[in-house]
Every structure is written in C-alpha cells, then in structure tokens.
Amino acid sequence: MVFLTVARYAKSLQLLKAKRPLLFERENFKALPVAYQKFYKEWKSTEPSPVYYKPEEGRYRYNPDSGNADRIINIPIPLTWAPEMDNMLMGGEAIIKGFTQKKEKRRKVPKWWVPPLHKTVVYCEILNQYMPVIATKRLIELVHYHQGFDNYILKSPACDLRSLLAVKIKRKILISLAKKDLWPDNAEKRDELLTKYKEYIVPLEQAEWYGLTLKEAMVKNHLLKYVEPVPLKHQYRKELIEYLKERQENPQLDESSEDTSWLKQLKSKVTFSK
Template sequence: MASSRIQATVRQLSKTYKKKGRFELGIASELPAAYKKFWREWKVLKPAAVHFVPQEGKWKRDELTGETLPIQNIPIPLKHPAELHEGIWGGEAVIKGFQKREQHRRRVPHYWVPVLKRTVVKSEVLNTHLSVTVTDRTIRLINDHYGFDHYLLKTPACDLVSMLALKLKKQILTELMNGCPRYAHDPQRQKEVYEEYKTYLSSYTPEEIDWYGLSWYEALCKVAKQKEAANRPIPLKNVYRKNLVEKLKAAGIDGTKSSADEISTTTSWLSKMNPFGKKDEA
C-alpha cells in the first residue's frame, strides 16, 4: 500500500517538476521565436539518410524463415569534427566503428572519413566564385538542384550541417531581401536573378533571416549585446548638465557667455594665489 502511494507521488512529481529545456535557462529564455525556429530546423529536425538506406513500411518478412519483423530505421551515429564547418560535406560525416581485418583476429576500431576535394562553385545571387571543400555527394546535389544557390536555399539546415553553408545561405537570403544590390550596374540581370530566386523569401521573415545561421554562442552574444544597448546606463554628469542647461534657459540666462570683466577678475585672483607667478614690479 505504501509503495503504491510512493509510486503515485513520484509520478505526480515527475509531471509537476519538469526538467527545464535549453531555451528556459538564463539569458537563453530571451531568445526570439525566429531563432528557435532556426534551431529546430538545424538540431531537432530529422536529417535525410545518407549512410544507410531506409526501408519503407512498418513490417517486413524474412526471406529465409518467413518470420515477420518490425522495420527499424536507426540512423548511424556520426562524428562532426571542426573541419566539417569549414566546408560543405553534403550531409556526410565521420563514422566511428569497428573493422575485422583478418578472420582469426579480433576487430579493431576504425574511422570512415568521406573523400574531400577542393573545388570552385559559383553563386549567382552573390555574383562571385567560391573555393570550398566538398565531397562527391555535394557536387551531385548541386547538379541535381541545377545550381549552388538552389541547393543551399532548398536544403534545410539539418542537412547542410556546416556553419559555412548556413552562413552562405543567410548571406544569399539577405541579398535577395535587399533586391540583389550586387547587380546594380546591370538592372536587367538584377531583375532576372531576383525573379528566379524571390520565391525562397516567402518562407522567411526579415527577423528570421537576421537570426538564421547563428550558432548557439553567437545567438546568446547577440541577445546580450541587444540587452546591453537597451539598458545602457547614462552618466550622471550628462543628466546634471542637461538639467542645469534647462534651468538656465528657463531663467533666461545664457551660461555659455561670460563677460570680459568676470574673466579678468578671475584671472587676477588666481594669479595672486600662484606662488610661482610673476610679481608686479613696483
């Protein structure tokens, strides 16, 4: 009887006291909804399967035994090194596992690293060429999307992964939002590029574009700077000076002007107090 009461109390407490999430602690609670949307797209949304072939349906039948088994599409754990954010790997990453190299030897740890190559891609919206580190899958995806800009704009953040790709995507969206100013010298080409890519702007608001592509640390720093700018303290000397000027104006006194007699009187009085000053000769 007592154990059932304890279990009921534990269940009730577990429902009452929930663990606070990432966006509920400290200054992170002040992050706008625009960044939360990007974070869900980047970290929460399920990425496309790259290193395994997903099976459709819920059940499958074993060809040998005829047994019905559930289908489990469990993604392979991936390692994202720092070098990944310096290139565009197309969703690929480093796989850590074991490899049995000889039949009568135990398996050994092994890392499978994607083949990287340096290539040049062109961005029509930015009107520039970029030298980036890519994989064969990245080149294939760019060709499938008929251009580098289309690939970045159509691919969600969870599949782009790297900060370089996200920063470029944000820069392209900002350029489109401003009307492609890099083609200001050629109005006809500017109109053609804008008409081709303007459909991607319908998925984002200006605030979402402003917060897009920021890492967690960059977003927190941005919130801190905005908060500091909004609550910047005003020195008291500025407040007192402003109040004094207003009082002088209300009294009809101009504090910026002083008569020559007052200046000469003050100077003569100070000269008497200075022991190193020249004395008047009799």
C-alpha cells in the same frame, strides 16, 4: 563599444554547458527570439536525411525464410563530426566509426572511414561570388542535382547543411535577399533573381538570426536589450541651456515659477560663506 557585465554574461554561458535535451528548457534559451530557437532546433536536433543507408518504408516486411512479417526498424548509422569539418561543405557526409576484419578468423579491429575531400570552387549567383572551398564529391553532385549552388543551399535544411560554413553562407544569402541589395550595378539581374528566389525571401529580422552559433545569439540578444545609460551631465546641461534661454527671453520671469526647477532646489540647499 558596449561591454556586458561579467556576471550577466557568465550566467548566459551556462547554456553552452547544458545537454541538448535540457538546453531547450532553459530560461535563457527561451529568452532568445523564436526565429533563432526554430533554426537551432532544426540545426542541432532534427534528424538529417540519410546518406549512407536507404530507409525502408512501411512498418513490416515479409520474411521469405520464416514466412513471418518482420517489423522494420530503420537505425541511422552514427556519424562522427570533426571540428575541422565546420570549415568545409560536407553535403551531409561525416566520419563513420566501425570495425573491419581482414581475414575470416582474425579479430575485428576498429577503423575510421573518412569521406574523400576535394578542393573546388562554387559560384553563388545571388552573392555574385566565386568561393574556393573544400568539399566532398556528394556536395558537388548535390549542386548539379539542384541545378546550382544557390538552390542547394536554400532548399537544404540546416540539419543537412550541418557545417558552420554552410549555414553562414545561407545566412548571408538570406540577408541579401531580405535587403534586396544583390547585384547593385545591374537592376535587371537583381529583379530577375528576386523573382527567381522569391519563395525563399524572409523578413530581415528572421534572416539576421539564421546561422548564428548559440554563443553569438546570446551576445546579440544581450546587446539588443542593453540600454547604455545616459550621463546626468548631459541632462543637466540641457536643462541649464533651456533655463538660460527662458530667462533671456523673459527677464521679468516670476521667481515663484522656479520652485520646481533643479536650479532652485540646488540654490536652496547651498549656502555661501562670506
């Protein structure tokens, strides 16, 4: 197993402590492949599709009360993401923090609105696998709307999938499509699915970077650049074998041809005492 140096690895982990606007300007982040940079910005920085409100189109709207044109300002509802949701399929939903007022003259009190969760099973056609998951009702509706779990996963950007489980499933699907190793026992079904989802097939190098966390991407990038040093004993052993073979094939080898060999140089430096 290849081990990274502690100093080199610790320096890379500084990315995890950087704020998101500054993260993309770090040299360590720019050293990652372009495919991963594109995925991570889409996953963590792109504005997701609205779920709990409908944005108005245009720049202005007519106000019948004042008779003026009011400017349209679409302010998304802030969502709170719990770490446990990374193991679920949320369908774009999350926790909403707000205030509620039970009676008219009572003060408002804070409240958390948590989307209802359901235990269900989804079927992935490409992977030919049934997966028991915890999902929201909206996720089930989106699967029906896209006519299948595979279409929903492949068509949805990473910012809408959001959970780590969802992007990991999409990564596995993209790798399977890139390798074309789906349905190994049924060539006819494999060709049918490759034709059906041909617009989502990407190069394998790009698919392998999709769905990785920042820490996983940094470790993968280091391992790709890391070259394990070859011990000198292997090099010397190889040179010795070649030297012995050459001497065996040509016993009358001129001694002057050995001046550049490491054996001759070593012999000239070593003196043996009688």
